[in-house]
Amino acid sequence: METYFTKEHEWVRMKDGVAAVGISDFAAHQLGDVTFVELPPLGKSVKQFEQFAAIESVKAASDIYAPLSGKIIKINDLLEESPEIVNESPEDAAWIAWLEPSNLDELKNLMTQAQYEEFRGGME
Numbered sequence: 001m002e003t004y005f006t007k008e009h010e011w012v013r014m015k016d017g018v019a020a021v022g023i024s025d026f027a028a029h030q031l032g033d034v035t036f037v038e039l040p041p042l043g044k045s046v047k048q049f050e051q052f053a054a055i056e057s058v059k060a061a062s063d064i065y066a067p068l069s070g071k072i073i074k075i076n077d078l079l080e081e082s083p084e085i086v087n088e089s090p091e092d093a094a095w096i097a098w099l100e101p102s103n104l105d106e107l108k109n110l111m112t113q114a115q116y117e118e119f120r121g122g123m124e
Contacts, residue, residue: 019098023064025090068103
């Protein structure tokens with residue numbers, strides 16, 4: 001199962017026609033201790049690279065952008081009570097939302113894991 005990344009450090013992973021979305025391990029480390037995650041509303045339609053959620057940490061507040069266009073079909077309620085999950089497991093347990101993608105061709109606008117690591121390499 002391939003994971004794709006945005007230049008804003010979001011990830012998306014496709015499974016059975018559904019896209020799980022979150023922030024990268026790199027982004028979580030840059031933010032430091034996460035204190036709050038503003039989840040998107042269920043049923044909301046989002047466009048690729050449009051702001052759809054937000055995250056706050058002891059260091060900063062950041063917008064989270066949709067890596068794909070689609071409809072939000074599930075949100076990770078656990079993050080409301082336990083935002084620290086983002087620091088513990090950013091690319092797994094701390095998924096933010098599931099999208100029903102409306103255009104899979106948009107995956108071409110994202111980076112593969114290898115491309116993302118190369119992109120990120122210039123930032124560390």
